[in-house]
Amino acid sequence: MKNRPYHHGDLPAALLARAEQTLREKGSGALSLRELAREIGVSPAAPNRHFKTKQALLDALALTGFERLAETLAASQEGVGAAFAARMDAAARAYVGFAVANAALLDLMFSVKHSPEASEALGAAAQQWSEQLLELIGDGQRRGEVREGQLERVALPVFAALHGYAGLAVSGMLPAEVTEHGLDDLIASILRSCAPQ
Amino acid sequence: MKNRPYHHGDLPAALLARAEQTLREKGSGALSLRELAREIGVSPAAPNRHFKTKQALLDALALTGFERLAETLAASQEGVGAAFAARMDAAARAYVGFAVANAALLDLMFSVKHSPEASEALGAAAQQWSEQLLELIGDGQRRGEVREGQLERVALPVFAALHGYAGLAVSGMLPAEVTEHGLDDLIASILRSCAPQ
């Protein structure tokens, strides 16, 4: 055993990885800095070097969530054709799929209690994925498959519908019978509201 | 001073009232059972008589939120006329208004981490206000101002749009310029997606 670093190399990454695991397995309420440190095998004060506060770790976690969401969304557009309806369908399923597969993380990403500075960084990350949706809708407009109007203003109701359906699904507000056709209905509704004339 | 009750009469109500106040003023993260007890002037163990756990108090708080939301929604329908567009417009503004005026409470109401039994009670409370929206849309169908289809399936995308816009607004994801016309755009989109044919 040579002079390896103090513990095992990359404490910040280890903290984030562990944190997301317990977030997924036990929910955000059970996320304790001390327990994280215990599981990784460092002292209770060690995390403080890398995340000044617990909220800072949560903010960092939310940021990775936005990045992964952007990747998921980008992947959904591969080999799906150029028609607006098909692209929107794929994007909607990707977004809702990500949401239900990462419920606690999504809660964190859109949580009310971010610090002002963190909100700035998160806003940028959120924009990163929202621009994909904007591009998709803008393309639809150019193809004549989406009604005219300022891009952001056309897109906002689409955002709201997707985000709202994901939120309802994640918080368990949708009866089981609904989940079978709910997403289909939502997509149909979005397409209707986007249609020209 | 006669033999008044142990503290001042109604500890459960006092706890709920104080809890909502600090929820509004300092956010859900700053909600401490011990501090609540301190402010009210009872021992740290007193709340336990009425709310077996902190989560139980949060669940009760969420329940009052759904009740007040239902009242707000009902009030929005008074003297608004019978036309679907007008009723939906009023309901949408009432919902989003309630959301931004009670951001932390809304977060709680649609939180992921309710206990299974609490979810049942909350589901009932949520249904209480959702039925108002269902009635509104059903009436629109009968008037021929809303497209046909199973009521719940027509309503779900509307729910999603409202809930999603509220969530985006509450979590600060909407730039300031947007809030001026965002809600108008959303309502227009909802009406478009509800239109017959």
Place this chain on the structure above:
DNA sequence: ACCTGAACACCGTTCAAGT
């Protein structure tokens, strides 16, 4: 620079005991 060890001021929850 990165981490430890110990300390501080807080938690939620439990439980015997009081009224």
Place this chain on the structure above:
DNA sequence: ACCTGAACACCGTTCAAGT
């Protein structure tokens, strides 16, 4: 029935000290 007082096992955060 309703609450107190004290205790238990935990927190997040700070800070001198070590390597």
